[in-house]
Amino acid sequence: MSAASGRAAAAPQAPAAAPALPGGAVKQAQLTALPPPAGQAIVYTASLTVRAGDVRAAAARAAQLASSAGGYVSSETARFSHRHPADGTISIQLKIPVASYQATLAALSARLGTRISLSQRAQDVTLAVADVTSRVASAQAAIAQLRRLLARAGSVSSLLMVQDQINSQEADLEALQSQQRALAHETTYGTVSVLLVSRQPPPGTRPVKIAGGFTAGLAAGWRALRQVASWLLTGVGALLPFLVFVIAAVYAGLRGWRWLARHRSGQRPAGPRPAD
Numbered sequence: 001m002s003a004a005s006g007r008a009a010a011a012p013q014a015p016a017a018a019p020a021l022p023g024g025a026v027k028q029a030q031l032t033a034l035p036p037p038a039g040q041a042i043v044y045t046a047s048l049t050v051r052a053g054d055v056r057a058a059a060a061r062a063a064q065l066a067s068s069a070g071g072y073v074s075s076e077t078a079r080f081s082h083r084h085p086a087d088g089t090i091s092i093q094l095k096i097p098v099a100s101y102q103a104t105l106a107a108l109s110a111r112l113g114t115r116i117s118l119s120q121r122a123q124d125v126t127l128a129v130a131d132v133t134s135r136v137a138s139a140q141a142a143i144a145q146l147r148r149l150l151a152r153a154g155s156v157s158s159l160l161m162v163q164d165q166i167n168s169q170e171a172d173l174e175a176l177q178s179q180q181r182a183l184a185h186e187t188t189y190g191t192v193s194v195l196l197v198s199r200q201p202p203p204g205t206r207p208v209k210i211a212g213g214f215t216a217g218l219a220a221g222w223r224a225l226r227q228v229a230s231w232l233l234t235g236v237g238a239l240l241p242f243l244v245f246v247i248a249a250v251y252a253g254l255r256g257w258r259w260l261a262r263h264r265s266g267q268r269p270a271g272p273r274p275a276d
Contacts, residue, residue, distance in 0.1 A: 043123040044190035052113030055196040059090045065107050069100040090196040101190035132180045139173040
């Protein structure tokens with residue numbers, strides 16, 4: 001089948017017109033409704049942000065939805081506040097089989113909490129897959145030909161030269177096969193990056209209202225006084241061990257100096273007696 005006939009066959013699948021929806025929903029509806037193109041390798045990725053009352057429970061629900069669809073959790077990162085354990089974020093990356101990718105993404109958007117944002121991307125990697133597949137086939141054919149030459153090589157130098165070429169081709173073939181497996185995995189599983197945030201904003205993000213008047217000034221002065229007193233007490237507490245050590249050292253030095261002075265005065269020789 002030619003490319004023109006393939007495009008003509010695929011053209012009736014696209015919707016002729018979509019109803020106008022608010023907030024750019026027409027574009028989202030078209031992207032979700034289109035089926036994967038036949039014979040093409042597509043890498044599907046999506047980023048979803050959801051606000052949930054319990055982000056831990058939402059993360060467990062997201063992992064369950066991915067597992068039910070035949071996928072898995074590839075990575076997960078959690079950040080929580082020590083003062084407010086309920087406030088935090090969880091970033092989880094899911095791998096979903098392409099066959100159930102759209103249905104699972106819709107379930108994630110609806111069942112985890114309040115959806116804040118959703119973005120999707122479909123990248124066509126058909127040419128990259130075809131190129132890697134062709135290079136793998138060429139490398140395998142070159143290795144087979146070199147092995148036939150190795151069987152007919154007569155001298156030791158010829159054997160070593162052909163074997164070196166085989167080793168080089170096999171190393172290139174392993175790299176190409178690794179790239180081929182990575183592309184196959186990316187086109188088999190869609191990637192959904194889910195960011196779960198708590199209902200309450202993190203501490204420090206709420207705006208502070210500044211009131212005026214005598215009461216506000218008195219409260220500000222009292223807070224400043226308490227803060228200065230806290231700093232002073234902290235400094236005294238930090239210096240107290242050093243002061244005790246210094247006082248003990250000075251006291252020991254004075255006691256030693258007095259003892260040394262008395263010892264020297266006791267050992268001083270007596271002077272000559274005056275004549276009668």
